[in-house]
Amino acid sequence: AQTVTQSQPEMSVQEAETVTLSCTYDTSENNYYLFWYKQPPSRQMILVIRQEAYKQQNATENRFSVNFQKAAKSFSLKISDSQLGDTAMYFCAFMRPPNAGNNRKLIWGLGTSLAVNP
Amino acid sequence: GAGVSQTPSNKVTEKGKYVELRCDPISGHTALYWYRQSLGQGPEFLIYFQGTGAADDSGLPNDRFFAVRPEGSVSTLKIQRTERGDSAVYLCASSLNLGTTQYFGPGTRLLVL
Numbered sequence: 001a002q003t004v005t006q007s008q009p010e011m012s013v014q015e016a017e018t019v020t021l022s023c024t025y026d027t028s029e030n031n032y033y034l035f036w037y038k039q040p041p042s043r044q045m046i047l048v049i050r051q052e053a054y055k056q057q058n059a060t061e062n063r064f065s066v067n068f069q070k071a072a073k074s075f076s077l078k079i080s081d082s083q084l085g086d087t088a089m090y091f092c093a094f095m096r097p098p099n100a101g102n103n104r105k106l107i108w109g110l111g112t113s114l115a116v117n118p
Numbered sequence: 119g120a121g122v123s124q125t126p127s128n129k130v131t132e133k134g135k136y137v138e139l140r141c142d143p144i145s146g147h148t149a150l151y152w153y154r155q156s157l158g159q160g161p162e163f164l165i166y167f168q169g170t171g172a173a174d175d176s177g178l179p180n181d182r183f184f185a186v187r188p189e190g191s192v193s194t195l196k197i198q199r200t201e202r203g204d205s206a207v208y209l210c211a212s213s214l215n216l217g218t219t220q221y222f223g224p225g226t227r228l229l230v231l
Contacts, residue, residue, distance in 0.1 A: 108160030
């Protein structure tokens with residue numbers, strides 16, 4: 001069974017600085033999808049970034065980028081130029097590929113609570 | 119366009135009562151998912167619909183939980199004989215066909231007294 005581990009329950013960063021959130025996962029699949037979602041106090045789960053395992057290039061979305069290390073099964077999120085609005089819970093999630101049949105659920109880590117301090 | 123909507127936003131009920139939670143997916147999204155998130159935890163998968171049929175209901179904790187999606191759009195999660203342990207945020211998400219990205223609603227916070 002697939003598992004997702006986020007080893008940092010809480011982190012903090014000063015505004016405008018850079019922070020990296022860790023995520024590791026376990027799977028026997030060769031192709032799969034990885035996601036980072038952000039959940040602010042409003043509890044709306046917001047997609048931050050997505051990575052397909054077959055793509056070697058790391059995904060980027062503005063200030064957000066990932067370091068995807070497939071062999072190490074590591075998928076860390078880097079937030080550059082942190083802003084107060086980045087304060088939220090961040091969840092790493094795994095999904096099996098489309099050819100895995102009906103198994104389309106997301107498997108989640110426990111989350112990392114990030115506080116951006118002024 | 120409009121995102122995923124969920125109603126009610128908050129629901130307080132008494133132990134033993136029946137509740138219904140509603141999810142309205144993004145227009146055109148054929149896949150719909152329900153997750154449950156307990157305090158301090160990541161979401162936990164409950165059930166997934168492709169069209170009108172439940173493609174995977176392996177996450178439903180017991181037979182008190184049931185979900186329907188009769189017309190392939192709006193879905194209702196139904197919980198019978200609620201227990202205090204059912205208290206959680208219930209999240210709904212939708213995706214385009216078998217697309218990989220799931221878009222979430224704001225959730226329904228259920229509190230069972």
